[in-house]
Amino acid sequence: MQGQETQETGQQEAQGKAIKGKARETAAFDAALGADAGDARRVARMRLVLALSALLAASVDLPQLGDTAWLPFFGYVVHSLVVCIHAEREAPLSQSRLIHWLDLGWYTLIVLLTGGVHSAFFLFFFFAILVASFRWGFEEGARVTLASVALYAASGIDTALDENLPRLLVRATFLLALGYMIVHWGRSKVELRRRLALLHAVSQLSNPRFGVDHTVTGILQKLQHFYGPHGTSSCLLVLRDKDSGACTLRTLRAGERPASPQAANIVPEAAALLLALPAQDKALLYRSTPWAALPSRAGAWAHDARTGRWTRRHGVACEGLAQLLEARSFITVPLPLCRSEGRLYLLSRTTEFRRSDALFLAQVGAQAFPVIENIELLDRMASDAASQERQRIALDLHDTAIQPYIGLKMGLAALRNKAAADNPLVEDLDRLQEMATQVIGDLRRYAGAVRNGAGRTHPGHVVSALLRQQAGRVREFYGIDIAVRVEGELQVNDRLAAEVLQIVREGLANICKHTLAHCGAIRLECADGLLKLQIDNEADGNQSLEFLPRSISERAGALGGRARVRRGDGGGTSVQVEIPM
Template identity: 55%
Template sequence: MKEAVEIEADAGAAADVADARMIARMRLVLATSAFLALFVHQTGQDDIYLDVGTRAVTSFYFCYSLVICALTEFFRFPWQRTKWVHWLDVFWYGLFLMPASGIHGFYFLFFFLAILTSSFRWGFEEGARVTVASIVLLAMSGIVHATEPEYSRLLMRATFLLALGYMSVYWGGSRLELRRRMELLRDVSRVSNPRFGVDHTVTQILEKTVHFFSGSSCILVLRDKHNGSYSMRIIKAGSSGQSLRAVPITIEAASPLMGVDENLVVAYSSPSWWRPVWLRKAGTYNIQSRRWTRSNDSACQMLAELLEARSFISAPLSVRQGHGRIYLLSSDHDLSRSDAMFFNYVGAQVFPVIGTIELLDSMASGAALRERQKFALDLHDTAIQPYIGLKLALSALRKKAAQDNPLNDDLDKIAAQATKVVSDLRRFAGTVRDGAHETEQMIVSTLKQQAANMRDFYGIEIDVQVEGKLGFADRLAAEVLNVVREGMSNICRHTFAQRGAVRLHCAEDCVRILIENEAGNSVSMNFVPRSICERAAALGGRAHVCRGLGGSTEVHVEIPI
């Protein structure tokens, strides 16, 4: 997964470089045409192209465009991907209009390069700012240099610039918004992995949706079709990224949220200081008739006050276990009907996959339960019983030996170890048979027990630390345990270290595992933990070995979640 993200980032950077080169070439074409026009045009007594200011500005702009194009073609020029590029273009085109001849020429058309660049690369708002600035510069130069009969021409040019500029800005903003929406659909589809579990997948989808719409929170309410119970999830902006389980709620608590017809998409914005009450925006979209209609303002206003939101959008959901509604709330800006339509599209495309993940998860959990029960029985017959026989044999030998036998202490020690192994195996068999209910508690206790066994049997001190909340599914927890156990076993088999450490850190997007052992007295060979690398690769992660402080050996493992 991380490699795919890196490939997409490289592709995006390559596209930005290609766009920057294209813009630099078009800028050079415009500068060249303006520069050549100074010499190709027939000269005369009142020739506007003989103005000294126009010649100077055109010459300097041609040199500027040539330098920028050369830097963009042959070097990585990060400055080209900033907003200063189109604002410098606006500055240059304003200089074209400052001489007395500039207002009479064709230079005002150059503003469209800055308008197109800003709108298609930075969106509607930036393009609108550039358009307004261009019109202001055109108007200022016209007022200063134009005569009264030329005001009509100035008005026509300003209107022409405004009309085409607005169309360019609108289409550029739509293109950028469409790209953002495609990226959201790609991101929410990528997290749909059965290995992560339903709770983690739903949490990630809601968090990405809240971030995309710049909302304050997202509420998901579902009704189970089998028993009629209701459950709710609430994700707030800036949450920790940990998986949230569904919380059961009563019918009374769910009725205000589920009272909307299941065929309606709702968009509502409360009145603000600049918008009177009669201009509040409230509408519903009927999925069957495919039409927007004005909704009941009072009902939407009551729902907004209940949710403590300035604006909200809502869409119906249909999943395998039932149906429900999803709400996106905003406390500082309005959500439009276009946002509501895309919000409904995201829910219709993504949440049916949740039902498939839930089905696969239940099938895998049932198969794992049966496999655990079978494994627990096999473990009792093949491992525990022989250790019990060994323990009884050692006890018989101890009783048979004389009191002054020098092997009595060794026999007692081996018998104690056998007793401990039997106890550990029985506890392990019970855990395997019943399953782990608390993932974090199970991981911590298992690792500490493993470290205690290594200290008692091999005399190696292993420090176990867990940072952050381990909020991932049981099957992923089992894979993490296997990786750590393999690393601890490697410390015993392949090093002379007497101390080691295990660090588990659960970040927002991955689990980081650090297995470290101190430097031994002898120089150790370069060692590649093949089993750990293969396990990490199978989980979509990676592992590598490096030297730590003091010459220690560190194995770093990253597993995406």
């Protein structure tokens, strides 16, 4: 029971971290929406023109204004000038949401001091609505629209309790209706930018050393985040090979990170349920509404690729599929593949997808997955060619590396036999002979791995065992105590695991050859989409920070990551490597 509770607690913590990670990604994207320096400059210039125009209009049409009434106009001009200067310098202030909320405050003061309900300057509220909608999206635009209506009503409520009430209601309704249309228009622009960003992201394939599986999983994660930025959507990819009939399934559940980039094998009967929908439908949308008053919104709708029209699909197939997938709404598209047939599903328990979402998903699938299929085919061809090359390299290793070490071992054995029992070099000769035997065994295992190829995956405990094996050899041969710490669950393919082990081997070799340290540590974890590796050694008074291990840096750079050297705890050296997953 205690182990089960610990496992459940770990799963809850992992799910919480995944949700927080998605929230950070959403916040980062929201910040990127308003971080366009060109937009900020254009909006700042228009704000300054609007402020000057308001001042000019007031001086011509309202010459009877008192001294107090002129203060908001001059204040708004100064405010617009300051924001414009910051925008020209691309300062962060000009790209903040606070600016259009300050605009609302100035507009409220201007309306309040120029007639309240009768003021023509209430039209200025539309500028703040436009800025919020076209730069920040639907939610921010809706908030600014409602705030504008409330502020306008509050500025004229004292004079609207008599005959001015109809004017207040008409203008407030006009402000709300036109603001609502602007908000929807702005949402379409922001959504278009998000779609372009997603198409750009799925077009940039991952590092080929990570394998095709990692690339496919990365695309599914991007789709899941795009359609459910708060971790509310799930993603399924089912494929069936046309030649062998083998079926695979990839699943990304809402609020969870994938445990492994590898696809799971499923029985053909289970795959048939997910592949049973008509292939001529470019996209299929299903949604069930909880309101009985809106039955027309519920049901399944399919987009025919030949006619380009949406038609309603009757029957219980989609309802049964929604119950099987435990989804309130889902969209599915067929994937245009040559060697296999497949379908991509996006599921949601809380939100309802739209027809535009389904069509865009079909566009993403048509662009990304055929390219991945071609890459996978080329990868198989390269693997076949590499298999033949491995056979040759294994023979070369045996002839050029293993045989000399065998000769060295025989020479050490002969030298050991000549030495008397009381010779002071006997212990050193025995140690060198044991080290040569160990190296020969390592070389033979390495040659066998080169000849036969490595496995597809290295679970976390296997990588941890290999790291501890390397640390044990360093302790045995050099007397340096190396602590190994692997945090979290590691699921990496053979290529990445081999690179990580080689980086660790190089780091340990640097500790043994270039320092006088007696202890060190290896720390490995996957967090925030990064594989983090840290190799530390204690201070010995001889280390210098004016260096960067060339081999480690080049390997990290080839994987799309980076390496750096920092002063560790107690004055020791810490080599830190970060590789994006």
